[in-house]
Amino acid sequence: MTALYGCECCGLVSAAPAGDAQVQLRCPRCAHPLHDEKPHSLQKTWAYLAASVLLYIPANALPVMTTSNLFRDTSHTIASGIAELWASDSWGLAIIVFVASIAVPLLKIGTLALLAWSVQYAPGWRRFERARLYRIVEGVGHWSMLDVYVVVLLAGIVQFGRLANVHPEPGLLAFAAVVVLTMLAARSFDPRLIWREPDEPTP
Amino acid sequence: MSDPTEPDPAGEGIPPAAAEPVVRRRNATRLSLVWIVPIVAVVVGASLLINTLMQAGPHVMIEFRTAEGLEPGKTEVRYKEVVVGRVEAVSLSDDRKRVQVGVRLDRAVSNMAVEDTNFWVVRPRIGMAGISGLNTLLSGAYIGVDAGNSTRSRKHFVGLEAPPFVLRNEPGRSFVLRAPDLGSLDVGSPVYYRRTRVGRVVGYTLDPVNDELTVQVFIESPYEPLVTQQARFWNASGLDLQLNASGLTLNAQTVSSVIAGGIAFERLPGSEGLAAAPAGTRFYLFDDRKAALAPPDGPALTIRMVFDQSVRGLSTGAPVDFLGIELGTVQSMQLLYDARTQRYPMEVTADIYPLRLGKVRNAMLQGAPAGGAADIRFLKQLVDSGLRAQLRTGNLLTSQQYVALDFTPRTPQATLDMSNGVPRVPTVPGTLSELQPQIAEIVARLNKVPFDEIGRDLQSTLSQARAAIRELSPEAQKALAEVQRTLGSVQASLQRLDRNLLDESAPVQRNVEQTMTELQRAAQALRALSDYLQRHPETLLRGKRADPPLADREKPR
Ligand SMILES: [Zn+2]
Numbered sequence: 001m002t003a004l005y006g007c008e009c010c011g012l013v014s015a016a017p018a019g020d021a022q023v024q025l026r027c028p029r030c031a032h033p034l035h036d037e038k039p040h041s042l043q044k045t046w047a048y049l050a051a052s053v054l055l056y057i058p059a060n061a062l063p064v065m066t067t068s069n070l071f072r073d074t075s076h077t078i079a080s081g082i083a084e085l086w087a088s089d090s091w092g093l094a095i096i097v098f099v100a101s102i103a104v105p106l107l108k109i110g111t112l113a114l115l116a117w118s119v120q121y122a123p124g125w126r127r128f129e130r131a132r133l134y135r136i137v138e139g140v141g142h143w144s145m146l147d148v149y150v151v152v153l154l155a156g157i158v159q160f161g162r163l164a165n166v167h168p169e170p171g172l173l174a175f176a177a178v179v180v181l182t183m184l185a186a187r188s189f190d191p192r193l194i195w196r197e198p199d200e201p202t203p
Numbered sequence: 204m205s206d207p208t209e210p211d212p213a214g215e216g217i218p219p220a221a222a223e224p225v226v227r228r229r230n231a232t233r234l235s236l237v238w239i240v241p242i243v244a245v246v247v248g249a250s251l252l253i254n255t256l257m258q259a260g261p262h263v264m265i266e267f268r269t270a271e272g273l274e275p276g277k278t279e280v281r282y283k284e285v286v287v288g289r290v291e292a293v294s295l296s297d298d299r300k301r302v303q304v305g306v307r308l309d310r311a312v313s314n315m316a317v318e319d320t321n322f323w324v325v326r327p328r329i330g331m332a333g334i335s336g337l338n339t340l341l342s343g344a345y346i347g348v349d350a351g352n353s354t355r356s357r358k359h360f361v362g363l364e365a366p367p368f369v370l371r372n373e374p375g376r377s378f379v380l381r382a383p384d385l386g387s388l389d390v391g392s393p394v395y396y397r398r399t400r401v402g403r404v405v406g407y408t409l410d411p412v413n414d415e416l417t418v419q420v421f422i423e424s425p426y427e428p429l430v431t432q433q434a435r436f437w438n439a440s441g442l443d444l445q446l447n448a449s450g451l452t453l454n455a456q457t458v459s460s461v462i463a464g465g466i467a468f469e470r471l472p473g474s475e476g477l478a479a480a481p482a483g484t485r486f487y488l489f490d491d492r493k494a495a496l497a498p499p500d501g502p503a504l505t506i507r508m509v510f511d512q513s514v515r516g517l518s519t520g521a522p523v524d525f526l527g528i529e530l531g532t533v534q535s536m537q538l539l540y541d542a543r544t545q546r547y548p549m550e551v552t553a554d555i556y557p558l559r560l561g562k563v564r565n566a567m568l569q570g571a572p573a574g575g576a577a578d579i580r581f582l583k584q585l586v587d588s589g590l591r592a593q594l595r596t597g598n599l600l601t602s603q604q605y606v607a608l609d610f611t612p613r614t615p616q617a618t619l620d621m622s623n624g625v626p627r628v629p630t631v632p633g634t635l636s637e638l639q640p641q642i643a644e645i646v647a648r649l650n651k652v653p654f655d656e657i658g659r660d661l662q663s664t665l666s667q668a669r670a671a672i673r674e675l676s677p678e679a680q681k682a683l684a685e686v687q688r689t690l691g692s693v694q695a696s697l698q699r700l701d702r703n704l705l706d707e708s709a710p711v712q713r714n715v716e717q718t719m720t721e722l723q724r725a726a727q728a729l730r731a732l733s734d735y736l737q738r739h740p741e742t743l744l745r746g747k748r749a750d751p752p753l754a755d756r757e758k759p760r
Contacts, residue, residue, distance in 0.1 A: 005224060016224050017226070027222075028222045028223055028224055031225065043237060044237040047237040048237070050241040051243070054245050055247065058248045170255075171251075174248060174251060177244070181244070188237070
């Protein structure tokens, strides 16, 4: 059986010779690697997910930002920031921050873990819904970076020396890493795996 | 994405010109390098967490009377204004009398959780020494720490209610001042040297048993060597406004000490080389600079003086002055009754310090030791040479009086009366009291003048005159008219006279002129005659000689 490959880079369609599976194919025009699925897709997804779960702990435990005025430095973790917003009756803002900073990353990690798990252990289960789930996860993507944007903007703008100052804390780094890693995990997951039949060999 | 409902069957519709891909051997690694990412994540996350956990130091409990201004998670613990911890929890003690404040100290100051460490809450407070902790108005209260030196660790502390006034290890030296009274001093009042703040009052104690007030002062480094054994401290509190025989004296150290009170000290002149006094040295706190810097007075000699006059204006503490030198102060006044003269003399007791006379005393006593007999002998000599006590007015405006010991001329002989042990210095009436009877006499004489009668007479005379004038008035008017007329005619006559007499062309004038010319001539002739007669008196007898010839006229020359 001849396999056809569309080049992801230049769009050239080439037909691979049947036979040895232990070869690497490259586009004859632009030398971009050609493959059935993304290579090591599941491994990468699991790796990124693991990293993001690990960094999720310091991202929530450590302060993401310190606001200082003339007399006092106050550090905020994400949770304390939400609690403060909630306590000061800014419920809308509190919900937005909660969704963007806690709910979305957690849901993304959970969803990707579910997708990766189902590819390996429940390949035939609700393929259509899983494909839709993947589209949603990829679409939500970078919106979790909201917090990072806010802190970085504040840190850039609020620099009034001793009067008022906002500076980012290590927790923000961890949080940004979590968001980036979940995005990488989503990208490295190959949705075509959803449609692979159980008897096909896994890459 | 392909439609799952209509999957395109593989192998159908292959484009005819499908290119041949480049084929290379795939390397056989099964494990992707991507697993480095979670390993890095573990390292980074762990390092972040460990770093944070490393910073957290010991957790201590501090007991306070109230948790006013203490907020969990916000209130800081500061040592020398450096944040070294944070309040984590505030709760009530079991008996609900105190509050328990849980504090997380920084790792770097974990050695602060030892036995003799003190904690207190810094809130804005307004005291005599000014407003402190003002920054807490904005930042909220915080907990201050004074680190202890002990090595025995401790987790539960009882907080102080007010900041301690000397921090442990604060460089400087404490001294004790015995004071007659506290004045407006308070804890925190400054200590000045040459009007520079070098320390502060850190406390005072009133010993009820010995009735002694001591003030503890702390001289901050590097000024502590300024306090030598010869240092003199005085109370520089507030405005030293003195109304006494020398008038109104206003003394102030600095504006701050005016408001908050303070202590000043100075070294006696000539004691610059002395070593610094050790910590805890006791000094006396004088009332003012003058008293502090005055040479030591030696023992006081009590004298009494009996004045046969009012002592109004003389107060306890008024100076006793010897030729301008303040020799002592009045201690008491007592009214006596003299049965023989039926009068009420005033006995004034005063303490004098003969040592203040220094050289005079030495010269007269040949340096006899101070006190008792020698000083009485000295006083006796002075009285024998005419020393008398006199009440004088130091200030006319306030009529404050003082006792002057002075040599008064023309006084009856008197001696120092030593009856009942206390020497009694003879007195003379005061200057003002001498003047008083004289003034009284003048007043009495003035009183004798019958001002009333004179006034009454004058009044009746005036009223009579007024009545007479009123009666006269019609005739007077007529008479006035007459007078006017007469005056008119007089004026006319005068004008005529003027024309006839004074005008240059008037005949009288001309005649007079001629007559005057004649008279002048006659006078000239007479003068010539008299001159001639003076020179030649013989002509009266012989007649005038003929004029000599011209050539002879030069001869007599
Ligand atoms: Zn290509």
